[in-house]
Amino acid sequence: xxxxxxxxxxxxxxxxxxxxxxxxxxxxxxxxxxxxxxxxxxxxxxxxxxxxxxxxxxxxxxxxxxxxxxxxxxxxxxxxxxxxxxxxxxx
Numbered sequence: 001x002x003x004x005x006x007x008x009x010x011x012x013x014x015x016x017x018x019x020x021x022x023x024x025x026x027x028x029x030x031x032x033x034x035x036x037x038x039x040x041x042x043x044x045x046x047x048x049x050x051x052x053x054x055x056x057x058x059x060x061x062x063x064x065x066x067x068x069x070x071x072x073x074x075x076x077x078x079x080x081x082x083x084x085x086x087x088x089x090x091x
Contacts, residue, residue, distance in 0.1 A: 012046035014039075022048065028057050034080040041065075041072050041080075 011021045025043060026036040040058065043049045044065075049057075055065060071079035 009047055012043060012048040014042050014046070020048065025049065026058075028059075030058075032082075034077050037068050037080040038072060038077045041068050045069075 011019050013019050020039060020043060025039060025048075030036055040049075040054055044051050044054050051065070054060065055062065068080060
């Protein structure tokens with residue numbers, strides 16, 4: 001088995017104490033739910049994946065990804081739910 005050499009970390013510890021690796025990131029053709037958005041945001045924040053790579057891999061615009069980051073920083077995972085967008089934008 002060959003392991004691809006990377007310059008960044010291979011694993012990252014999330015805020016809740018769990019550990020993720022590149023293999024734990026959602027598939028490129030995923031249905032976005034709050035937990036998957038959270039993993040991508042935290043993986044970028046912890047340096048597991050570059051921001052540009054995440055944007056390219058998931059087909060996200062800078063504005064969309066930035067809105068996820070701001071919502072998560074201000075209100076946590078619940079702000080990443082699609083049904084809660086308007087509620088948290090008003091705050």
